[in-house]
Every structure is written in C-alpha cells, then in structure tokens.
Amino acid sequence: MSESELPTEAPQSGRQFAEQPILRQVLACVDSPPLALDAAPFTEAVLAHAAAVAEAVGARMTVMHVLESPTAQEPMDPVEWALRHRDATAYLHDHMSRFSDLHADEVIVAGPPAERINAWAHDNAADLIVLGRGGESDGAFVRLGDTARRVAQVANASVLLVPSMQVGDKPIRYRKVLIPLDGSSRSECVLPLGLEIAAAHGAETVLVHAAPKADLIESDLLDAEAVALRDQLYRRNELAARRYLDWIRSRLPATPTTRIRLLPSGDARRALALTAAEEHADLMVLSSAGKSGHADMTLGSVADYLINRMNIPVLLVRQNRRNPPTPDHAMDTRLPSQGMM
Template identity: 35%
Template sequence: MAKAVSAQALAIACSLGMEVTFARVIDAPGQFASPADPIEWQLRRRTQQEDLRRFSGQEEGQVITNRVLLAGTPADELSDWALDHGATLLATGRRRFEDGRGMGSTAQSLLERGEHSLLIVPPGQPRKGPYRRIMVPIDGSGRGDAVLPVARRIARTHGADLMLIHIVPPTEILETVNAPQLHRLSNELDEQKRRHGKNHLEELRSRSIEDGLEVETILRGPGDPRSMLRDAAISEDVDLIVMASHGTTGLSDVACGSVTKYLAEHAPAPLLIVRPNLRCSFGPKEKNCRNPSVFRFDE
C-alpha cells in the first residue's frame, strides 16, 4: 500500500511542482503501556529511520523528496506536522474491507479534520505510467468549478484526457402526493436542470479546449450523484478523480460534502480532494516536473 500511495503522490507532485515528504509514524514511548526502555526505543527509532530512508531512496528522481519520522497517533502527528511545515496536501491509503468500502481510522480522521487537501488512494497495484483519463465532477457550484485549473495542470503534465461529468440530482416530491400536475412539474424541472447542466459543461469544455486539452463531457441523471459518479468512474476506466471538498451546499460546519465523503470511501480510482487553500493559475505554457510551480498555497 505504501508503494501505491507513493506512486500517486509523486505523480501529483510532479504535475503541481511540489516537494514530497515521506512520513512514518511510530508509537510514542509509553503510549500504550509503561515507559519504554530508552535503549530499546532508540534502536527501534534507528531501525525505522533506516527503513524509511531505503523506501524513499527507491523513488524516481524527478521530484524533490524528504522524509520525517514521527511518534504518536498517526492522524494527529501527520496533521500537526503538515500545519507546522506549511504542507497543503496529504496523501494516504484506503484500507480494503470485505464490503468494498471504508477508509481506515487515519484516513477517516484526516478527512474529518478538514484542514488539508487530501489524496486518497484505494487498495491496488502501484500506478504505472502517466494518467490517461481524469474525471472532474461538476455540480455547477463555484467551488466545484474552481478545481478545474488543478485538473488541467495534471492533465497537461501527463498528456491525459479530461472528463467533465455532471449528475442531475432528482427533484424530490412527497411520495404521499399523487397529483399528476406535481409529477409533470417535477419532470419539467428535471429537464430544465439537464439543459442547464449541459450548457455549463459545454462552457467549461470550451475553455479547456482553448488551452489545448482533450475534453469529454458526460451528462447523466436524474439520479443519486454518489453512486452514479462511482459507476461512471468504473465504466469510463478513469485513473484519477479531482473534486472539491464541498459542492452546491457548501456547508462550512462539515469537513466535506456528502458526495465527496462517499467517493472517499467508495471511489475505484485515487481521489484528489481540493480545498480552498489550494489555488493556482493555468496558462498555455507547458509544465513538467522540473518547472517551477504555478501554485500558491495560502496558510
């Protein structure tokens, strides 16, 4: 799993001009029992440091890499270190459960904190080669559209196609109401939302095509955006999903929206959750791993 997360993190870092720090968190002395023997603790610490050094030394040299050994509770230590050192993006793996869902306690805690952009990698083999298809869910919100420069930059670096997808949410009516005019009105509203979604997708596609990218648009629904986005990621064989932490609701008192949370647990491909503290510009100049980053990270 560490190799799979590492490969995805390096691929994103290469695209966005980031440095990568490989972090390992071990139990702090006396965290779960009586105080540890100082000699035993130092030996264990050195062993972990050497293992981390070997792991980070195996990675490709296109991205500047560092390493850090932390002690304590993983989510707390990783989040605190990232805040102290100005790291904007955290990459972590997702555990494999029998029912096909779930994240594991560390990934779940990092998501619920809502402090950083997150790259969540599902179980599977490490990535090989560049990204080919990148899916960007578009819900018509400003936050949803704001992730496009990030997705464009990654697509440009990897020579990938962009797939912009909009799921029309269904118009809800009370099941107890059986008035024909209400059902007719619901169908009319659904059709109006489809037209609006189609026009918005075409507008975003035109902007991306002007930047020299191959862009496909998909309109589906009415239906549940959560399951329909997951199904689309499978059927379209996407390599990466890029989306905002919040969508149309934009509730400030929750770490992420319901659709983002669902995909964090169920997405078949790596999910890059972009929060508002990650901003960038996008221009026609070709970028690669050795070019300076166009991103500005707001603390």
C-alpha cells in the same frame, strides 16, 4: 443543486473561476513494519501517486512515517525510539530507492498518527497530504481506516487517498481524470489543479455533472399533471446543466483534452461512483465540499460517500485554512466568491 439554483442561461462572461493556490509542498505518509505487516503495497502506491502529483505541479515532496504511540503526551522510551527509528529509516530507504527519479525529504515522528500528520502539515505549510486508504473490506469496497478518515476530516490541506495497488517499476501516468462539478464556485476551485495534473500526464479530463432528481411530494400515486410537471423540471435541469458544462468547457485551455458528461437524474453519489468505474478513470479530483457545504463541515456528503467507496485515488481539494474561522464568522467564510472549499 436544486432546480431553482440552476442557471437559466449561460453564466455571465465576467465570472471567473476561484483560484486554487499552486501546490508547493506534498506530504506522503507511509506505514512500515512491524506495525503494518501488509504495508508494502500501500507504501509503494502512496509514494508513486505522491510523486506523480508532485512532479506534475512542480512541488517539493516529503515522506513521513509516524512511529505510533498511544498518546502524544507520553514520550517514547529512548531505546524503543532508536530501534524503531532505525527500522523505519531502513524501510523508507528501501522503498524510495525503487523509484529512481524520486527526490524527497524524509521525516520520522512519534505519536498518534492522524494528529502528528495534521500537525506537521500545518506547521510546514503542506498543501497536499497523500496517504493510503487503509481500513477493512466491507463487501465490494474497503472503507477508510481511522487515520485516513481523521486526516480527511481535520486537515487544512488537500488530501489524496490512495487504495492499495501494485504500481510496478514505471512512474504513474494518469490517462483519465474525472472532475465532478455541481455548479458552485467550490466545485470549480478544483479545476486549476485537476487540469494541471491532467496536462502534465497527457490525460483526458472528463467533467461530470449529476442532474438533480426532481421529486414531488404526494400522498398517493402521482397524477398525470404531477408526472408532467416532474418531467418538465427534469428536462429544465438537464438543459441548464448541459449549458453550464458547455460554458465551463469553453473557458478551458485547449489541452488537456476535455469531455463533458451529464449524468441522469438520481442519487449523485451513486451516479458518480458508477461513472468513475464506467470511464475507467485513474484519478478523481473533487472539492471536499460542494454547493450545500457549510463552514463548520470540512467534508461534504458526496465527498464522504466517494472516499469510502472508490477503488481509485481520490483527490479532495480544500483551500488551505491556516487559521480556521470562528463560529461568529461562519457565514462570511462560506461565500462562494471567496473560493471556500
């Protein structure tokens, strides 16, 4: 958010948060042997977190496994299909049976995983896709796998990306939900869903805003006047941001417990990742695109950075777009008043 975009006073009382449709259908996507020999932690984590969200919002849940094949056009050999379908069914039953209160439909399809997941979600009006992050370790964090990245970029539905973790026998209970806001209607669209999940779990909600960095262009070192101007811009940004967060909190229900946190000026992406670790958050809920998002971009730079580096579940909230806009109508669809994510 640039300095000129920050409100100089509290937003008008007539402004309302953009409404996010209630989740009705949650699709949990899991891997199974022999294609993923280490899939068990991902499978159980995906099932546990999908169930935690579905139960919180009263949504139906479907568990999907894709029998991977090179192309969607070439049908799988019938014998191979029967054998792999049998193994996958037994694997799903085994892991689903470990969750005593889990009630879900099952579906097994064949083809390229990302394409099959997105197609099924679209055809069956799934509002949320839950899948493991996958990928390989790159030092301190694990990057997204190809399937997870493709789904996050292309899916019309919201996406919950879950890292591999031991979930135990008890249902998942979120204790702290982190919700980044940048002052846009897009970012505020996550509030109804994030608050509903937090309330159902009795979790604390932390609303976070990263104050924009005030940079001045100068060929040499900044003189005293430039330094004073930069500091004045930062103080103004910080004051306006705190006023915005206070206004947001004043319009929220009494439960769940809500706290606000204003982050210092700097790189918003790094600040949010560090804050999630400092707060020991169990879940981050954020818009797939914020104030600077464009209609032809399904994933903003901040969201893209975070889903590649967070070691906690990240829920990307996206308004369902069953009929994506054509380029001719791109400017119309990115109006904040329409709740475009």
